[in-house]
Amino acid sequence: MAKGLTWTIDDADHMTQAEIYGEVLTKLGYEYKNLVALTADLAGSTKIGRFQKDFPDRFFNVGIAEMNLFGMASGMAASGLLPVVSTFAAFAALRCAEHVRTDVCYQKRNVKIIATHSGTSFGQAGTTHHCTEDLAVMRAMSGMTVIAPADAYETARAVVAAMEWDGPVYIRIGRSFEPPLHKNMDSFDFEIGKAIKLREGTDITVIATGRTVPGAVEAAEMAANEGLSVKVLDLHTIKPIDVEAIMEAVMETRRIITVEDHNVYSGMGSAVADVIAASGKGCVLKKLGLQDEFSIVGYPDDLLHYYKMDADGIVEAIGQVMKMDFEADEDWEDEI
Amino acid sequence: MPTRDELRARLFLFAALPLVKIVREDDKIMRTITRNMTGVVQFESKDSDLAAHLVFANDTLEVKRGKHEHPTVSFIFKNLQGLNDFFGGKPALPAAVKGLYRLDLIARTVPLLLSLKLLMPNADPKKPEKRALKVKLLIYMITTALSQLNKAGEEGMVKMTKTSPDRIYQWVVQGEGAPSAYLRMKAGKTKSGRGVYTRRRPFVLMKFSDIEGAYQVLTSKAALVDAVKKGYVVTEGAMEYSKEIGLRMQFVEELLA
Numbered sequence: 249m250a251k252g253l254t255w256t257i258d259d260a261d262h263m264t265q266a267e268i269y270g271e272v273l274t275k276l277g278y279e280y281k282n283l284v285a286l287t288a289d290l291a292g293s294t295k296i297g298r299f300q301k302d303f304p305d306r307f308f309n310v311g312i313a314e315m316n317l318f319g320m321a322s323g324m325a326a327s328g329l330l331p332v333v334s335t336f337a338a339f340a341a342l343r344c345a346e347h348v349r350t351d352v353c354y355q356k357r358n359v360k361i362i363a364t365h366s367g368t369s370f371g372q373a374g375t376t377h378h379c380t381e382d383l384a385v386m387r388a389m390s391g392m393t394v395i396a397p398a399d400a401y402e403t404a405r406a407v408v409a410a411m412e413w414d415g416p417v418y419i420r421i422g423r424s425f426e427p428p429l430h431k432n433m434d435s436f437d438f439e440i441g442k443a444i445k446l447r448e449g450t451d452i453t454v455i456a457t458g459r460t461v462p463g464a465v466e467a468a469e470m471a472a473n474e475g476l477s478v479k480v481l482d483l484h485t486i487k488p489i490d491v492e493a494i495m496e497a498v499m500e501t502r503r504i505i506t507v508e509d510h511n512v513y514s515g516m517g518s519a520v521a522d523v524i525a526a527s528g529k530g531c532v533l534k535k536l537g538l539q540d541e542f543s544i545v546g547y548p549d550d551l552l553h554y555y556k557m558d559a560d561g562i563v564e565a566i567g568q569v570m571k572m573d574f575e576a577d578e579d580w581e582d583e584i
Numbered sequence: 585m586p587t588r589d590e591l592r593a594r595l596f597l598f599a600a601l602p603l604v605k606i607v608r609e610d611d612k613i614m615r616t617i618t619r620n621m622t623g624v625v626q627f628e629s630k631d632s633d634l635a636a637h638l639v640f641a642n643d644t645l646e647v648k649r650g651k652h653e654h655p656t657v658s659f660i661f662k663n664l665q666g667l668n669d670f671f672g673g674k675p676a677l678p679a680a681v682k683g684l685y686r687l688d689l690i691a692r693t694v695p696l697l698l699s700l701k702l703l704m705p706n707a708d709p710k711k712p713e714k715r716a717l718k719v720k721l722l723i724y725m726i727t728t729a730l731s732q733l734n735k736a737g738e739e740g741m742v743k744m745t746k747t748s749p750d751r752i753y754q755w756v757v758q759g760e761g762a763p764s765a766y767l768r769m770k771a772g773k774t775k776s777g778r779g780v781y782t783r784r785r786p787f788v789l790m791k792f793s794d795i796e797g798a799y800q801v802l803t804s805k806a807a808l809v810d811a812v813k814k815g816y817v818v819t820e821g822a823m824e825y826s827k828e829i830g831l832r833m834q835f836v837e838e839l840l841a
Contacts, residue, residue, distance in 0.1 A: 450785045451787070499785065583728075
């Protein structure tokens with residue numbers, strides 16, 4: 249049981265990832281006396297208003313000056329505080345990339361970045377407010393830990409775990425009403441760097457991250473009705489990546505589909521591909537996500553469907569990958 | 585559609601006969617009897633192209649499918665039924681024996697063939713090493729037989745393999761040196777292999793507790809439900825498909841009876 253977290257599924261029904269993050273942060277404020285929260289005029293949107301209410305002297309709104317956000321957080325970390333920065337993913341990873349790199353990562357500062365509205369989860373706000381590049385940017389920053397929780401409960405566990413994790417952490421969450429994946433806070437194990445095995449299977453593995461995970465589980469169930477055995481991994485931590493879980497999936501199924509609400513270039517799928525390539529083992533790999541394009545504008549769930557990152561799209565991909573050969577072993581003579 | 589006699593002949597020639605090689609490797613007496621043998625011993629039928637031959641050379645034994653151009657000895661049966669009766673342990677003699685003058689070769693081959701009687705349902709050896717050998721032979725034979733049924737176009741097996749993705753059905757007997765074998769199927773093709781398939785996880789895994797557990801199950805001395813209760817066998821993976829492969833195994837047993 250995560251410390252100080254007592255929500256149930258009923259609460260999750262009306263709490264988004266961002267909402268529950270705001271609740272968790274406030275609880276943690278009582279536990280970690282050095283915790284300070286920073287934002288750039290987005291306290292309402294990033295749901296940390298309650299922290300501000302409970303701890304007005306530990307809350308800093310820098311105004312619309314996102315780059316300063318990270319400079320200040322770095323300085324606060326250097327003085328022994330535990331800064332938690334909340335802003336939209338597009339600002340944290342793109343607008344402030346240099347500051348995150350130079351002020352936070354290069355200085356090895358213990359800053360936690362909670363990036364809301366990631367991927368296409370802010371669908372109707374348009375391309376400027378989407379962020380389908382952040383996993384690529386953040387995982388390339390030396391020393392940065394990168395996490396994309398699947399639902400509100402996982403977000404809560406990730407935020408709690410990040411407090412005890414030494415070094416900068418980037419937690420990528422959504423904005424819309426992400427469906428709950430887990431039953432409650434205690435129904436799963438959460439450890440930074442350890443994927444969650446949601447379903448066993450031997451035909452194919454779907455590795456999903458962030459808000460695409462529930463769709464992966466649904467797709468596995470749909471495929472099971474067609475007689476396929478689909479393993480599902482929730483790869484919430486993109487860096488450090490769970491090499492063991494990925495290689496187990498490779499060796500067990502030899503067919504992998506990755507799903508991420510992100511450009512397929514250099515995101516989670518690419519991180520998985522790096523692991524497989526380094527192993528020297530053969531496997532079919534298909535990466536679902538935005539195929540190197542900016543997202544159209546629309547409701548988040550419609551965008552997941554449009555870009556084939558939902559259950560229907562994943563089932564379609566399963567069908568395609570199952571028809572592909574995973575090895576050159578085409579000797580069909582019985583061994584005698 | 586293959587006839588029942590064709591299916592039976594395939595199983596005897598391509599799944600059971602090759603096991604003489606295993607017997608020779610395992611059984612010291614058989615190795616002594618067949619030491620430094622040279623020649624080709626063939627089994628064929630006048631009414632079919634189905635045939636197999638044993639090649640003895642350089643103190644090794646190979647079992648090959650099909651007809652050899654110049655066998656040293658050939659047991660030629662009138663038809664597949666006769667060949668099946670011969671291998672099935674019923675009184676049956678070949679219509680002709682080519683190379684009968686090589687009595688030495690025939691005399692040394694016969695004990696090898698007789699050693700396959702260990703596969704018969706009524707063979708119930710008491711010595712642990714013989715029981716272990718029987719388990720090994722049965723596991724190897726079943727996997728090869730299933731693959732051969734598919735290759736022959738047997739309806740039930742073809743139905744199972746035709747739409748199958750690349751899947752592994754694995755049989756494992758636990759314990760050091762205990763045998764294991766697998767059946768790989770993919771889009772209508774099958775291959776039986778020895779050992780554990782390591783390139784991926786099995787779709788269905790039949791794991792026997794030890795040699796004795798496997799013996800009880802594979803010889804049907806223990807009913808499957810009892811065998812599971814007693815822990816002789818654990819099946820992991822897709823239950824519907826393990827049931828299906830179990831039915832195909834029963835069919836193999838019926839054909840060879």
